[in-house]
Amino acid sequence: MAFEIEILIIEIIMIVLFVLALRLTFKSWRDTKNRMYIAVSVYVGAVITNSILTLLSSMVGIDKEAYIVGYLKIGIIIAHILFVVQFEFILYLRRLTKLYTLPFIATFYLILGQLINPSIIPFIIYATVLTYPPAYFILRDGKKNRNGLAIGMGLFFLFWGLGYVIQISFIYNLLRILSAIAFYLGAIGFYEKYLFPDQEDEEKIVGTWISKLVIKE
Amino acid sequence: MVDNAFTTTLAHLGYSMNLFIIPITTLIVGIKLFREKKATGKFNIVRSTIFSIFFTFSILVILEFFVNVPVEKPALLVEWFGGLFESLNLYSFLIGIIASLGITLIAVANRWESFYYTSLFFYGGMVILFLFTGFDDLLMIYVYITGGASIIFLYLTAFRVKDNGALALAIFFTIAFGSVAIDIDLVTRISVLVYDVILIIYSTGFFKPFKVEVVS
Numbered sequence: 001m002a003f004e005i006e007i008l009i010i011e012i013i014m015i016v017l018f019v020l021a022l023r024l025t026f027k028s029w030r031d032t033k034n035r036m037y038i039a040v041s042v043y044v045g046a047v048i049t050n051s052i053l054t055l056l057s058s059m060v061g062i063d064k065e066a067y068i069v070g071y072l073k074i075g076i077i078i079a080h081i082l083f084v085v086q087f088e089f090i091l092y093l094r095r096l097t098k099l100y101t102l103p104f105i106a107t108f109y110l111i112l113g114q115l116i117n118p119s120i121i122p123f124i125i126y127a128t129v130l131t132y133p134p135a136y137f138i139l140r141d142g143k144k145n146r147n148g149l150a151i152g153m154g155l156f157f158l159f160w161g162l163g164y165v166i167q168i169s170f171i172y173n174l175l176r177i178l179s180a181i182a183f184y185l186g187a188i189g190f191y192e193k194y195l196f197p198d199q200e201d202e203e204k205i206v207g208t209w210i211s212k213l214v215i216k217e
Numbered sequence: 218m219v220d221n222a223f224t225t226t227l228a229h230l231g232y233s234m235n236l237f238i239i240p241i242t243t244l245i246v247g248i249k250l251f252r253e254k255k256a257t258g259k260f261n262i263v264r265s266t267i268f269s270i271f272f273t274f275s276i277l278v279i280l281e282f283f284v285n286v287p288v289e290k291p292a293l294l295v296e297w298f299g300g301l302f303e304s305l306n307l308y309s310f311l312i313g314i315i316a317s318l319g320i321t322l323i324a325v326a327n328r329w330e331s332f333y334y335t336s337l338f339f340y341g342g343m344v345i346l347f348l349f350t351g352f353d354d355l356l357m358i359y360v361y362i363t364g365g366a367s368i369i370f371l372y373l374t375a376f377r378v379k380d381n382g383a384l385a386l387a388i389f390f391t392i393a394f395g396s397v398a399i400d401i402d403l404v405t406r407i408s409v410l411v412y413d414v415i416l417i418i419y420s421t422g423f424f425k426p427f428k429v430e431v432v433s
Contacts, residue, residue: 100331102338109342117350 004058010173011055017180018048021187025149039092040149044183046085050078070115076123080107083130086157090134093141093150131161146196152186155179224402231409232285235278238413242420243271262333266322267386270315277311305344305353309360312397313340316360319367319390326374326383336363364394379427385419388412 022044029037057074065073087103110123135157142150156179163175185191250264283290284298299306305313320336323329340359347353371387374380389412396408418424 097330098333101335105335105338105342109346112352113346113350116352122349 006169006173007054007058010176011051013177014051014180015048015055017184018044018051021184022048024187036093039089040153043085043089043153046082050082053078071118072111072114076114076120077111079123079127080111083107083127086134087130090130090138093138127164128161131157131164135161142191146192148189148191148193148195149186151191151195152183155182155186224406227403227406227410229286231406231413232278232282234413235409236282238416239271239278240275242416243268243275245420246271262325263322266318266325267382270318270322270386273311273314273318277308277315280307280311305347305356309356310344313343313356313360313363316340316363316367316394319371320363322386323367323370323374326378326380327370361398364390364398368394381425381427382419384426385415385424389415389419 022041025037025040025044028034029041065075067073068077084103084107087106088100091097091099091103106126110126113122114120135154137154138150138157139154141147142154159175159179159182163172163179166172166175246264246268250260250268253264254260280294280298284295297307299308301308317336317340321333324332324335343353343355343359347356368387368390371383371390375383375387392408392412392415396405396412399405415424
């Protein structure tokens, strides 16, 4: 029971934060018509769907670890859907048009492999490759381009991925909430405001600091 | 008995012709590719794909020659080459690459950028899955579908952009895949000779059914 309440609280927090973020990214897309926002919105939509499914499965009593066909589990299918969107999103961000079909093909073979073989190792390798390197690239690009949304996405991938690695319930849940908060902060423009202030403001601050030092001396 | 001797002679003639004609065609296509690269500074993706098709085909015919001629050869080569579609072996692997490159050529010719490497990814996935699980049930149907699609789209592309190269390749693919699909000894042997002749005409630049060629 306590476990179910824990899931309920966490998933509701996730859904609330992501719905708020979705509203903002969708609004940004409507205002700017920048296709990146629609890609982010689709990704956020997939995360919300995952949370809703997790909630439903715990409430209705569907076991996400149950096999449906061969060695394929419901939980793995949901994770695959999420990774397809994540992979596609990364390719879109890096404008790798020629690789757009790769996520679908990789998923097809991973699912087919899982149907005939119980090993989860290929999926773990795939998930690791899709989590940490993209987190690094997105954070690096976000910092370079002073893009708060990209920083939020990068932190989200990082915390979300770490959560899957550290399979201690408390840390896993904490990292999931952290990932949602990090993403939400990116969507509301927190990082632009506090991590990357205007260059003019920056110069003012630096100037004030130097002048104070000079006066002191 | 006489029929058997005739088809065997035809087969050896085909293997021998293949051994020279296809690598020479590959060399000619390769020279054109690198000459263009020297002039423009970058590889032409259409030519690169055609070169890759012929290069793979060259490997196939060289291996086929060594496996089929009655000379001493390593048992491992014969075992790995296989020569049939039933499972993934060197023969079906190379045919699969050619079929995949055929689809790549269609995507490249039509500038469907998102699909440039789709067939190669799909085929690569199939090979990786086979290496890890031994599952190769998709191979045969994949080669037939991609081979068939390559032929249809190559004809469509050839007539749409009036491209002599695409038409030559379409005819070449039709005969090559047709002979693999029909699998009647005499038809296969004659087909090999026919596509060799077509390749000679194509690579020497005499294949020009479209007078005005539109290059996109």
